[in-house]
Amino acid sequence: MNSDKHMDLLNKHEADVRFMREALRQAQLAFEEDEIPVGAIVVWGNKIIARGYNQVERLNDSTAHAEMIAITAAFNELGSKYLQEATLYVTLEPCLMCCGAIFWGKIGRIVYGASDAKNGYHKYINSSVNPFHPKCEITSGILADEGAQLMKDFFATKR
Numbered sequence: 001m002n003s004d005k006h007m008d009l010l011n012k013h014e015a016d017v018r019f020m021r022e023a024l025r026q027a028q029l030a031f032e033e034d035e036i037p038v039g040a041i042v043v044w045g046n047k048i049i050a051r052g053y054n055q056v057e058r059l060n061d062s063t064a065h066a067e068m069i070a071i072t073a074a075f076n077e078l079g080s081k082y083l084q085e086a087t088l089y090v091t092l093e094p095c096l097m098c099c100g101a102i103f104w105g106k107i108g109r110i111v112y113g114a115s116d117a118k119n120g121y122h123k124y125i126n127s128s129v130n131p132f133h134p135k136c137e138i139t140s141g142i143l144a145d146e147g148a149q150l151m152k153d154f155f156a157t158k159r
Contacts (some may be wrong), residue, residue, distance in 0.1 A: 093120030
């Protein structure tokens with residue numbers, strides 16, 4: 001790998017870590033409100049344009065996942081129904097419902113942290129099948145341990 005490509009990958013990884021920390025801050029807000037601690041942000045042009053965290057209990061709405069809230073806020077911010085140039089950062093692997101919203105919004109890139117064996121899309125979809133828009137790039141495992149620990153801490157308070 002030439003040094004320019006290596007540097008680009010390093011810079012991309014550093015940006016992914018920085019933005020995932022912002023998504024983790026959103027997850028912490030959910031935790032503090034006694035919601036399942038999942039956070040999401042939408043980035044466009046290296047700028048955060050939308051944030052969201054789980055608000056299922058607060059809104060009494062089973063569709064109020066972090067991704068759904070962040071995606072809706074991004075549509076409103078841009079006045080657009082498509083987000084081809086956007087990156088969605090989410091602390092936990094998206095569920096099938098959120099995959100549908102990501103697909104229809106034509107989001108260009110998804111970066112998620114921890115896997116979700118119980119409710120993530122991989123449980124239902126063969127790993128060779130991409131549930132997102134065909135041009136969507138997927139990166140997983142960014143700060144996965146931090147996101148998983150927040151979930152463990154949350155559910156430990158419920159037992």
